[in-house]
Amino acid sequence: MSTKGDILLRSLVKRYGEVVAVDGIDLEVPPGEFFTMLGPSGCGKTTTLRLIAGFERPDEGEILLDGVDMSRTPPHKRNVNTVFQSYALFPHKTVEDNVGFGLRYKKVSKAEAARRVGEAMELVRLSGLGHRKPGQLSGGQQQRVALARALVLEPPVLLLDEPLGALDARLRVDLQVELKRIQETLGITFIYVTHDQDEALTMSDRVAVMRDGHIEQCGPPQELYEEPRTAFVANFLGASNLVPVSVARNGGPGANLTLGAFTLQADECPDELQGEALAMIRPERVRLEAHGATGENRMPGMVEEVVYLGFHQDVRVRLATGALVRADVPNDGDAVEYAQGDAVSVHLPPRYLRVLAGDASATDSDPTAAEAEPA
Amino acid sequence: MSDTTLLERGIGAAPDRRPRRRFQLRDPWGHPRGLALVTWIYILWSLVPVLLAIRFAFNQGRSRSAAQGWSLRWFTQDPNLSVLHDPTLSSALQQSLTLAFFAMLIATPLGVGLALGLQRWRGPGSGTANVTTLLPLVTPELVFAVGLFLLFTTAFKTIGLGTTAQIIGHVTFSLSFVVVIVRGRLATIGSDVEEAAADLGAPPWDVVRRVLVPLLLPAIAASLLIVFALSIDDFVVSQYLASGADTTTVPMRIYAQARAAPTPALNALATIMLTITLLALGLAYLVFKFMTRGEGGGSAIGGLAGIEAGIDAGGSR
Numbered sequence: 001m002s003t004k005g006d007i008l009l010r011s012l013v014k015r016y017g018e019v020v021a022v023d024g025i026d027l028e029v030p031p032g033e034f035f036t037m038l039g040p041s042g043c044g045k046t047t048t049l050r051l052i053a054g055f056e057r058p059d060e061g062e063i064l065l066d067g068v069d070m071s072r073t074p075p076h077k078r079n080v081n082t083v084f085q086s087y088a089l090f091p092h093k094t095v096e097d098n099v100g101f102g103l104r105y106k107k108v109s110k111a112e113a114a115r116r117v118g119e120a121m122e123l124v125r126l127s128g129l130g131h132r133k134p135g136q137l138s139g140g141q142q143q144r145v146a147l148a149r150a151l152v153l154e155p156p157v158l159l160l161d162e163p164l165g166a167l168d169a170r171l172r173v174d175l176q177v178e179l180k181r182i183q184e185t186l187g188i189t190f191i192y193v194t195h196d197q198d199e200a201l202t203m204s205d206r207v208a209v210m211r212d213g214h215i216e217q218c219g220p221p222q223e224l225y226e227e228p229r230t231a232f233v234a235n236f237l238g239a240s241n242l243v244p245v246s247v248a249r250n251g252g253p254g255a256n257l258t259l260g261a262f263t264l265q266a267d268e269c270p271d272e273l274q275g276e277a278l279a280m281i282r283p284e285r286v287r288l289e290a291h292g293a294t295g296e297n298r299m300p301g302m303v304e305e306v307v308y309l310g311f312h313q314d315v316r317v318r319l320a321t322g323a324l325v326r327a328d329v330p331n332d333g334d335a336v337e338y339a340q341g342d343a344v345s346v347h348l349p350p351r352y353l354r355v356l357a358g359d360a361s362a363t364d365s366d367p368t369a370a371e372a373e374p375a
Numbered sequence: 376m377s378d379t380t381l382l383e384r385g386i387g388a389a390p391d392r393r394p395r396r397r398f399q400l401r402d403p404w405g406h407p408r409g410l411a412l413v414t415w416i417y418i419l420w421s422l423v424p425v426l427l428a429i430r431f432a433f434n435q436g437r438s439r440s441a442a443q444g445w446s447l448r449w450f451t452q453d454p455n456l457s458v459l460h461d462p463t464l465s466s467a468l469q470q471s472l473t474l475a476f477f478a479m480l481i482a483t484p485l486g487v488g489l490a491l492g493l494q495r496w497r498g499p500g501s502g503t504a505n506v507t508t509l510l511p512l513v514t515p516e517l518v519f520a521v522g523l524f525l526l527f528t529t530a531f532k533t534i535g536l537g538t539t540a541q542i543i544g545h546v547t548f549s550l551s552f553v554v555v556i557v558r559g560r561l562a563t564i565g566s567d568v569e570e571a572a573a574d575l576g577a578p579p580w581d582v583v584r585r586v587l588v589p590l591l592l593p594a595i596a597a598s599l600l601i602v603f604a605l606s607i608d609d610f611v612v613s614q615y616l617a618s619g620a621d622t623t624t625v626p627m628r629i630y631a632q633a634r635a636a637p638t639p640a641l642n643a644l645a646t647i648m649l650t651i652t653l654l655a656l657g658l659a660y661l662v663f664k665f666m667t668r669g670e671g672g673g674s675a676i677g678g679l680a681g682i683e684a685g686i687d688a689g690g691s692r
Binding site for chain 2: 053054055074075076077081082084086088089090091092101102104105106149150153
């Protein structure tokens with residue numbers, strides 16, 4: 001791992017007139033990390049990236065690269081490079097000239113430049129296409145040229161702005177694997193912006209979920225998925241059931257959650273939560289049992305809909321209290337034993353129940369809303 | 376049983392359908408013949424006068440309305456009255472070409488600079504500036520010419536009327552066309568290639584030199600030729616800012632002589648002008664197409680729309 005490529009953002013603010021695009025972001029990305037900023041459009045992730053690249057001037061705050069503030073340095077003097085969503089290749093130059101564009105400013109000999117261009121092309125598996133024009137390449141190949149053009153300069157930090165956004169689903173998966181391979185080979189810091197949760201989960205060492213110009217939660221993918229701190233994070237990363245409950249402490253680390261006439265146990269509950277809150281559980285951890293099954297954390301309900309989704313089936317159960325709970329049943333070859341209109345017992349195991357602060361914008365009763373991909 | 380029912384239904388339905396079909400003029404998916412016909416009538420109507428004028432340029436006799444054989448008499452052969460040998464006609468041609476040449480060389484770089492500036496300038500006043508730049512496109516040329524005339528006879532008396540004033544006039548009104556063409560191209564190019572160049576370490580001047588200018592070349596070439604075509608066509612501004620016989624342009628000469636003692640030499644002159652204008656526009660189109668080849672799909676459309684706007688506006692002048 002290289003020791004260069006440490007990015008530090010200190011209370012970074014960017015406003016466009018009345019709109020605050022980036023609202024006081026503090027963030028440290030250590031050298032060699034694959035760091036992802038994830039969020040819906042308008043959350044400030046791209047603006048943050050453009051601030052680091054130098055295309056925008058911050059209104060407040062500092063951007064430090066390896067301890068040196070570069071927030072007032074113009075983009076061509078910053079030691080970071082960017083891969084654009086639109087690729088931004090130079091259409092009048094050949095692939096080779098595109099890749100070699102930045103080397104002119106690196107004071108390297110012609111032979112050295114040619115060698116580095118060759119290496120970069122090899123790294124992104126484009127050898128042999130050097131004399132084509134970008135217009136003659138496919139979208140995936142153009143993306144590789146954009147990557148090679150930035151990597152050839154050996155920047156300590158590479159910024160990627162939704163680089164896979166314009167590609168089709170299969171190609172995206174292939175390139176995800178490849179990006180991760182390149183990042184691990186070179187050991188440079190990647191700061192990656194996306195609205196695609198799969199990309200974020202697959203490649204990142206750490207993910208920051210952003211919302212309205214600030215970081216909602218930041219941590220390794222597993223931590224974000226398993227222990228979301230807000231309903232927004234729970235909904236944006238994966239699907240989740242969110243049920244409004246009222247919280248009563250039980251003396252230990254957990255709590256009793258009251259839901260209409262029923263009481264649920266949760267093994268863990270943040271100390272500060274009292275009164276109205278949201279109970280969160282992932283659909284794949286909801287258990288469906290035969291009607292009449294009793295025991296703790298079981299509630300009666302009626303199957304409202306069974307949706308076939310290929311690798312799993314989505315069973316939507318209306319609880320007696322009126323809340324809708326989604327259960328993910330893996331498609332193991334056997335037909336789901338419940339059909340529309342069946343009475344069932346829903347088991348919400350205490351160790352999988354999380355208690356989150358109530359959040360008006362995330363309590364939409366329809367738990368499927370989280371699956372809709374944000375534009 | 377079911378067969379007969381179907382048959383009956385079919386028979387019963389037929390009389391219903393037939394009258395409806397009568398109101399249907401034609402197959403809605405077919406070739407729009409009516410539209411094609413109207414279009415061709417229009418094209419013929421607008422071309423006939425031009426073709427007639429060209430026909431009499433090659434007349435053997437002196438008439439401009441009766442066909443009297445074919446010759447090149449009015450172009451080169453007549454020792455006194457042909458375009459080649461009548462000093463007033465050849466000097467007019469020379470003046471027209473001089474004006475067009477200088478207008479082209481001055482308006483294009485100015486217009487490119489203006490387009491770049493307007494494209495980037497965001498803030499109070501930029502909207503007004505945008506509209507003002509395009510104002511000459513819609514200002515009646517007469518108003519524009521009278522204004523310039525007053526300017527050169529009062530405030531800028533040192534320049535005065537004459538060739539310089541005519542060039543300045545032509546540059547002023549053709550600038551808007553350059554701005555439209557170049558901005559169309561700039562919008563196609565987008566700001567991200569500039570950002571990418573800066574990101575890769577290119578200082579601002581290098582961004583212009585290595586990325587922007589090469590990508591703008593088609594628009595620059597188109598602008599040069601459009602300005603040339605606009606200038607060589609112009610009558611009103613040239614007329615108002617002329618200072619005497621030696622600043623008479625071809626359109627002015629044709630207008631003046633048509634009322635005095637017209638000969639087919641005027642037609643010959645007009646034919647030469649038409650040929651030059653068409654060549655300039657055709658060349659602009661070809662150069663633009665050639666230079667944007669290999670760019671994906673609609674990227675050339677912005678610039679072409681600019682050229683076509685120029686052709687339309689040039690034609691209406």
